Amino acid sequence: FFPTWFKEGIEFRGNDTYWVGDYWNMTYWSGAAKVVDTVTMEGFCVAVKAPIDAKGTKAGLPNQPVKVTAIGNTSAEVELGTKRTDSEGTAKFAPATAGTGTLPNATSKPIIGAPVAYKFNVTGLGTYPEIDYRIETWQNFEDIVAPYGLKPEDVVDYDVLNVTKKFGEEHNAFGTCVTLEWGAILITVEDWSGKPLKNAMVAAIMYAPTPKAMPSTFNFTDEDGFTILLVPPNKRSRYEIKVFWRDSYLLAKAGAIPRSIDIYSSYADETFPRFYGYASGAERTGTIKTFVYVGLIQLLTKEGKALSPEALSKITVTITWPDKTVTRVKPGSDGVAPIILNKDTVVSWPHTASAKYSPESPHPQSPPGEYSVVVEWEGVGKIAEKTFRIHRARLDVPEVRETVYVDVTDVEIVFRTPFDTPVAGAAVTVTKPDGTTLKMTTDSEGKIVVPEVPLSKVDVTVETWKGFNVGYKATGVTAGAVTVENIGKLVVTVVGARGQGLAGAKVTISGAGSEIVGTTDASGKFAAELPAGSYTVKVEKGGKTAEATATVSPGPAVSEAPALKLDIFMTIAGWEMSFGDFVGLILLVVVLVIVLFIIAHEYAVWRRRRIARAIVPAKPEGGA
The missing domain is CATH 2.60.40 (Immunoglobulin-like)
Structure with missing residues (x-):
């Protein structure tokens, strides 16, 4: 600090002693100069x-x-x-x-x-x-x-x-x-089942010496649920620790959601308040169990029955979370859909910045709040919708299971004719709302049961009945009775030569490559319910036949076939006789009677003669 002067033959005017300015600045009025460190x-x-x-x-x-x-x-x-x-x-x-x-x-x-x-x-x-x-x-x-x-x-x-x-x-x-060296509060965050919770926001809110309304600091947990909160190593500082679901605190401040999702408070949620920091009695490390549960959605049919794996494979569950995140999952073979958020399930975030704070949960981790669920069937759309709430509570078990009853049911349909007769043994094609088709046959009561139908309605086509094409279609069928309207009733009357009804006549009705066979009743009638259309009717009795064409109209009107007349005048001992046969029979009987009379007469004559000979005495031999 006492540097050399630099002079060029000019006498220095002033002293060369040190003074405060030597260390700070220098003002001389001579032509001399020196370099000074300050x-x-x-x-x-x-x-x-x-x-x-x-x-x-x-x-x-x-x-x-x-x-x-x-x-x-x-x-x-x-x-x-x-x-x-x-x-x-x-x-x-x-x-x-x-x-x-x-x-x-x-x-x-x-x-x-x-x-x-x-x-x-x-x-x-x-x-x-x-x-x-x-x-x-x-x-x-x-x-x-x-x-x-x-x-x-x-x-x-x-x-x-x-x-x-x-x-x-x-x-x-x-x-x-x-x-400058920060102090630290070390926190590990777990869900209610004790598993690490990633990307939870952990905040330290000063409680003492000067209480604050907002956090002094915050940080997000890593995949192990661990985070470090930096605080000054102040010996008087105490902090309340609050944990928020993901970035819900920031989303609420940004107006993206109505309120933050508080999943833990060291002040309010402990038996006795816990404080963290460097003050006496405060903790610097802690493991926190938060109100985040194993959320599950159980899917059942309308009747409360389990769904088959085949049905479940067509179902998707979309969940809107309390923080407006949307996820989509497939239910398992047990009908359970997990409330889980990770890169494989997320559909949308409430804010573009929110994607950074996914919990990437390997198992269900569901915070408290309101959830909206939409269940969809592939090719059909929505089959259930429900809003429910997971409550913030100290549960005995970490699992929270919500049951959602979907609009899927077994549809029972009974097919009947317009005459209220069961359409038994009919071949029916059933089409579900998702386009799935089933080939089914009605039972003796005309009934089929279509399993696991979304929206509880189907389209049906009655293909054949009694071997005849029916082709009757009905759409949007729900459980109950279906009247196959294009079925009519054909009545066949078989009469004899005198116009009398012939019982036991064989009736064959054929058309479209099929036929049915029946027998007339005591009045000579046979009735059959058939699909509307044109038929050939043949009747036969005692080797005598007749044939006609008949048209069947849709019921409930009854269609009459033309009366079929057989040359049968009378039936005696199972013998179907025409009038000629009957006359011949009479003549035969008369002839037989006459023949029998003659035989009887001749026999009587012969017998009298025989008897007469037996009782007349014989003449003595040699005479007297």
Whole structure:
């Protein structure tokens, strides 16, 4: 500090003694000059460090704000500015330059401007005022909240970590950095089943010494449910720990959802309030069990029966969560759909920034709140819709199961003719709403049961009955009776030569490659229910036949076939006789009677003669 003078033959006017200005500035009125070192610093650095793992390993924090303020001996303050730490967690401050200047000794030096810091532990005589420097940092939440359209002050009332220093020669030229070191609260978050909960937002809200309404700090858990909350190592500080489902706190602040989803409070949800921090009695580590459950949706039919694996394979369950996230899952073979959020199930997020905070749950993890469920059948659409709530409570078991009854049922249909006769043995094609077709046959009561029908309705086609084509179609059929309207009744009358009804006549009705056979009743009639159309009717009795064409009209009107007449005058002992046969029979009988009479007469004559001979005495031989 007592540099050499530079003179060029000009007598120096003034003394050459040290004074305060020697260390600060210099004003001479002579033509002489000298180069003077001052207490102005070329630059200094600030390192921001914090624990970065559960072991307490400390490292520099990148991209953190650092603010430096000069404090004079009158307590006046001047800000030197705010900078961000680099990738190593270091912020460097140096005065700005305003060009260069040439000194009398012909050397070139930069001309400096604000901000300027000064060092004071230099060797020198005398006294001079010293300047303190307040160095501050706070956590950078700007990068986290900006994607939500928020500012840090919208979501946090952050703590400031600071130190007041006097700079010395060791700090100059970025030598020894001033270190700001955060304390830490280490938290592990689990769901109600004890499994790690990823990307839960954990917040520390100051309770003492000065209570705050908003979090002082927050962080998100990793895949092990672990997170570190950075706080100043203040011996008086106590914090309430709150855990929020994913980023619901930020979503609520951004207006994307009505309210945040609080899944734990160390103040409200413990038997006795728990506080964290560096104050006496406060904890610095903790494992927290949150109100996040194993959420399951049980699917059953309308009747409460289990669905088959085949039906379940066609079903998709879409779930809208309390934070407006939408997921879609397939139920398992047991009919259970998990309420689970990961990259394989998510459909949409409530906010574009929210995708970063997926829990990527390998198993159901469901927070409390209102859920909306839509169950869909492939090719059909919605078969059930339900809104329910998972309540925030201390459950004995972690599982929460909600039953959803879907519009799927076994449809029982009874087919009847217009004459209320069961259409038994009919071949029926059934088409479900998803296009699935079934080939079925009605039972003796005309009934079929179609299994697991979505929306509880089907389209049916009665293909054949009694071997005849029917082709009757009905759409949107629900359980109950179906009248096959194109079935009519054909009545066949068979009469004899005298117009009498012939019982036991064989009737054959044929058409479209099929036929039915029946027998007339005591009145000579035979009735059959047949699909509407044209038929050939043949009758036969006693070797005598007749044939006609008949048209069957849809019921309930009865169609009459033309009366079929057989040349049968009378039936005697199973002998079907025409009139000629009958006359011949009579004649035969008469002849037989006559013949029998003659035989009887002749026999009588013969017998009398025989008897007469027996009773007349014989004449004696030789006479008297």
